[in-house]
Amino acid sequence: MASRPELKVEDEGGFVRFFRNLPSNGGDTIRIFDRGDYYTAHGEDATFVARTVYRTTSVLRKLGKEPGLESVTMSITVFRNFLREALFRLSKRIEIWESSGKMSWKVKKHASPGNLQDIEEELGGQLESAPIILAVKVTARASEARNVGVCFADASVRELGVSEFLDNDLYSNFESLLIQLGVKECLIQADGTKKDVELNKLRTIADSCGCAVSERGFADFGTKDIDQDLTRLLRDEMAVGSMAQTDLKLAMGSAAALIKYLGVMSDSSNFGQYQLYQHDLSQYMKLDAAALKALNLMPGPRDGSKTMSLYGLLNHCKTPVGSRLLAQWLKQPLMNVEEIERRQQLVEAFVEDTELRQTMQEDHLRSIPDLYRLAKKFQRKMANLEDVVRAYQVAIRLPGFLGTLEGIMDEQYKDPLEAEYTSKLREYSDSLAKLQEMVETTVDLDALDNHEFIIKPEFDDGLRTIRKKLDRLKYDMGVEHARVGKDLGQEIDKKLFMENHRVHGWCFRLTRTEAGCIRNKKQYQECSTQKNGVFFTTSTLQGLRREFDKHSDNYNRTQSGLVNEVVGVAASYCPVIEKLAGVLAHLDVIVSFAHVSVHAPTAYSRPKMHPRGTGNTILKEARHPCMEMQDDVQFITNDVSLERGSSEFVIITGPNMGGKSTYIRQIGVIALMAQIGCFVPCSEAELTIFDCVLARVGASDSQLKGVSTFMAEMLETANILKSATKESLIIIDELGRGTSTYDGFGLAWAISEHIVKEIGAFALFATHFHELTALSDTYPQVQNLHVVAHISDSPPDGAHAESRREVTLLYKVQPGVCDQSFGIHVAELVRFPAKVINMAKRKADELEDFSGKHEDGYVAAEKEDVEEGSRLLKEVLVRWKREVEAEGLSGEQQVERMRELVGADERLLANPFFKGVKAL
Secondary structure, rough: OOOOOOOOOOHHHHHHHHOOOOOOOOOEEEEEEEEEOOOOEOOHHHHHHHHOOEEEEEEEEEOOOOOOOOEEEOOHHHHHHHHHHHHHHOOOOOEEEOOOOOOOEEEEEEEEEEEEEHHHHHHHOOOOOOOOOEEEEEEEEOOOEEEEEEEEEEEEOOEEEEEEEEEEEOHHHHHHHHHHOOEEEEEEOOOOOOHHHHHHHHHHHHHHHHHHHHHHHHHHHOOOHHHHHHOOOOOOOOOOHHOOOHOOOHHHHHHHHHHHHOOOHHHHHHHOOOOEEOOOOHHHOEEEEEEEHHOOOOOOOOOOOHHHHHHHHHHHOHHHHHHHHHHHHOOOEEEHHHHHHHHHHHHHHHHHHHHHHHHHHHHHHHHOOHHHHHHHHHHOOOOHHHHHHHHHHHHEEEHHHEEEEEOOOOOOHHHHHHHHHHHHHHHHHHOOOOHHHHHHHHHHHHHHHHHHOOOOOOOHHHHHHHHHHHHHHHHHHHHHHHHHHHOOOOEEEOOEEEEOOOOOEEEEEOOOHHHHHOOOOOOOOEEEEEEEEEEEOOOOHHHOOOOOHHHHHHHHHHHHHHHHHHHHHHHHHHHHHHHHHHHHHHHHHHHHHHHHHHHHHHHHOOOOOOOOOOOOOOEEEEOOOOOOOOOOOOOOEEEEEEEEOOOOEEEEEEEOOOOOOHHHHHHHHHHHHHOOOOOOOOOOOEEEOOEEEEEOOOOEEEHHHHHHHHHHHHHHHHHHHHHHOOEEEEEEEOOOOOOOHHHHHHHHHHHHHHHHHHHHOEEEOOOOOHHHHHHHHHOEEEEEEEEEEEEOOOOOOOOOOOOOEEEEEEEEEEEOOOOOOOOOHHHHHHOHHHHHHHHHHHHHHHHHHOOOOOOOOOOOOHEEEEEEEHHHHHHHHHHHHHHHHHHHHOOHHHHHHHHHHHHHOHHHHOHHHHHHHHHH
16 A cells, blocks of 8 residues: 555644534545645544545544544545545445635535546546436325336436336336446435335335435425426427426426436536437336346456456456446346347357457457547536547547458448448548548647647747747757766666656656666756656756746647637537447447357357247256356356246256256346347357346345345345236245245245246246145146256275265256255265264254155154164174175175175064165
8 A cells, every 4th residue: 555645734723623513424425625635534534434445543643632633644546546435335425625725625526426527537437337326206106006207317428318107016117227227326305204115115225226325305306497407408409398208297306306416507518418318118128136136247346256247257348438338238138139139140240250350359449448538528628638639549540440340241241230330430430530630730749759738839830939949958958868878878768768757847767776876976866766767867957847847838828729729629529429439339349249259168159039928948058157267167058948838937956056046047147148139158049038037046134224034035026026027037046945944835835836827927946845846746837957966875985884975966957856955965065063964964864754754665664673673784784794805705796695695684674664774
């Protein structure tokens, strides 16, 4: 960790008094004070920063007299890391205060997970997904249905989305919408009493989807001024009142709250720039929060490897806009077969043509900056000449994209690529030609080598004069560079460098190994020692540098009017840059899909898609895409068959760790991959389109929120029963474990029967309740599968005869029912004490006896019969062992001798206990 800045405050007492008089920030907002070249936090915020960033409170210092104000400092780098952690992982709000005179501080910047406009520069644009912020307003009816109206925005793109829909009492449509949009922050009407049940439900759902919740007053959701505000904001000149979206009264209330929260009306550069569109919830597959977790869609905070999440696995995008679009696509799987096949066709083009794929990734896409962020800087009038050059560099790369795409010979792919990319890129390239021409005429492109962004000196007489002086000074510095090199005996530009340092200006640098040659020589003044060497100067260079800086400032002042003009012209190209960003993001994701499909341990294949409500799902040699990427995993493939009438509801039994969970989850992952247009990890695949994936997996305890394991399980299941349709895919991994065996089994049976009879959805149910498999006797659409375990009959070589039988998990799924459980075997694998294992086996046997070993062929035995049978069997075994060792019998002879000895012992054959053992 870099050294922390020293805490220096001029009037400590005055600042402490000012800080303590501030109103409470509610615990969710962290106040940070900008002190120029470092930042500070105070009070409880200081403790929070110390624990979050430095992981220790020993960094805290006290300001003022006892008891003192806890304070902590952060360098600029540490502050930026803190911002990411606080906003994205901990969902906090940030206020950045700046000094406006002696002991006068004002909030200059606000930031929250869904509103990053003020701090985009500090974050450096490294965002995994767009920061979507959403406002919601509901009215509950007397019946079960609720009316929900939402408005949402990505503050970096000038669009407002609205949607209004009916929902059930669990708000499962609202939950799907939060996931589809990847919402980071949710505005909800304030409820001071926290007694409003509906608002509490919305809060809980937003929380489970990882959204920060902001409460706003009821007045903020009023629609009094919304028509007038939208008239000023929207790009289209038409009257707002005539737009269909404005009939959505609840959504308009949400829009009012969102516009106020983002402060959109206070920035006149927004007027006439926004677009309003309606989001249709049904155009995408619905996912709930449980499915998001079950399918490992997005990276978790503790994911070690990139490939542990589907996003990490598929993200080989080369541009920030591509990575963000991928995150969006993963949460918005398509429902339209034509659209899916269009994407598949494009992916196939890049799968089949290796050179096309590699050229796109390595030569073209890699060099594209974050175009949305660039356009935003122009829109907010924060752009400079460097941003103009960035836009220019994108424009001059477009002919490269076009040349590569136009060089495709295969007619099968030429037309789809032409429609999706080539024609659009040609149009945007033509539109940007004038920008390119302007930059080449006005900007000094040769100066870019020195990382200087300046107007060409030939463009203005004043600039030409100053440039001549600067060139003369640069020449004189070169002369001094050569003189110093000769004096020190160091080769220039190999050992001795002249550089424009951001702090010291023009100075010399020696590598640290060579730096000894300037020690004790007064004519050389050291500036600083850094990792890359020792910086120093001479009195001659200092004089030249001062004059150079003076003329540089003069150059910048003289050119500032011209720069503003150039930036203003470049800003008019924003609409083209935004459209170009959309096309290149799409291209980036498609190429990324192709890259993953080709480079998987076994290549992915293109699935055949059936329209919604038709066809079956048949997967050959299916794999879990994330699991097969793990080191040392030889993935066992399995076939999958979900067919109407014969295998709609599949029950999977088998040992713990046998692969049940992986099997059912991989089907959900493959269905989702197919519906985003990606190839899938199977040798062959055909899939029907699912309208939603609903999951109930793992014991997601929420005790901190007052919800038990069992309650969480029941809530997830209730959501499934209320949301699922005939076209859904349901994944249930264990059910009813949080309560007694009998209750749990009863619930599992009733829920399964309801899904089979009433809903008719495709469902996969992994369970330890083997009795559940009896459902297939009543319902032909229920199929039983089991994961296979191989049990060796004899102990391994060299082991004692009484050592445990070896159980090998084969991870193969086959038809039929698993006839036993292997829980105790797992306990053995993790080295439970032998006493515990033996007690478990004994108790399990007792329970099995108690619950009635009434299978066919089992013969009941009294206690005396058990003791007598055991004694007789032991005698036979001792005699058999003695004879085997004395005569050195082979394996087959040993088995034959055992049969003879048992067959000759009439008392043993008549014993009821032995008869029962033999029958098993």
